[in-house]
Amino acid sequence: MALNTDKNSYTIIFSIVMVVVVGSLLAFVAQVSKPTIKENQRIEIQQNILYAMGVNNNDDGSMEFVPAKDAGKEFSKYITKQLVIQNGEVSEDDQAYLIDLKKEKNLAKDPGYSRRLPLFVGEKDGKTFYIAPVSGKGLWDAIWGYVAMDENMVVQGVFFDHKGETPGLGANIKARFFMDDFTGEHLLNDSGDFKSIAVAKGNADPKNENKTDNEVDAIAGATITGNGVTAMLKSDLKLYVPYFKNLNN
Numbered sequence: 683m684a685l686n687t688d689k690n691s692y693t694i695i696f697s698i699v700m701v702v703v704v705g706s707l708l709a710f711v712a713q714v715s716k717p718t719i720k721e722n723q724r725i726e727i728q729q730n731i732l733y734a735m736g737v738n739n740n741d742d743g744s745m746e747f748v749p750a751k752d753a754g755k756e757f758s759k760y761i762t763k764q765l766v767i768q769n770g771e772v773s774e775d776d777q778a779y780l781i782d783l784k785k786e787k788n789l790a791k792d793p794g795y796s797r798r799l800p801l802f803v804g805e806k807d808g809k810t811f812y813i814a815p816v817s818g819k820g821l822w823d824a825i826w827g828y829v830a831m832d833e834n835m836v837v838q839g840v841f842f843d844h845k846g847e848t849p850g851l852g853a854n855i856k857a858r859f860f861m862d863d864f865t866g867e868h869l870l871n872d873s874g875d876f877k878s879i880a881v882a883k884g885n886a887d888p889k890n891e892n893k894t895d896n897e898v899d900a901i902a903g904a905t906i907t908g909n910g911v912t913a914m915l916k917s918d919l920k921l922y923v924p925y926f927k928n929l930n931n
Contacts, residue, residue: 769796818914852907878916881908
């Protein structure tokens, strides 16, 4: 007896079978790919932290990261300590770079929870770097980055990235011309109080020669993304001020 494919019941049953089959295949692929995805994310985090402290291949004016195959080795070489600051206490944790900032921020909405703050101590060319992760919201989606500082909270380098900012506009927060402007900028004001760095539209210092004005020039046409960078730097980096005050006592 021939199967009647014109019946509505056939269409419904066929659709259900296809959904189950395709769904199962996608779930299988996702499960198989999960270790590879996690490994790639781990490598990317290490590359980004190293980039912020100046361990990269940018000598020729390009924007190049430490090769993925070398990231683990270079990370171990240059990052001498991984710290976790929580409730005023500082401890070492060699997995601190894997702390999920978004999750920590959500947990911290509970007044009874003290957020874990990762901080990475690096050594390069006889100089000590303190690299803090930051995260926030741009125009369309998440933005994040790493800020390398010296013991006086003077920026030594940054790396920013985004999930879905507009190409040629907000997406330029990860362009060298924008990130390089932060190098040398002071996070404290002349009185030694935390002020952070604002991405300022109409900044009176377009060549970024004044490193103590707590400002960098904004990206044209990316006001909301720039405001997001300003907000995440101020909200996240101020949490590290007690650590640096203790460091200099």
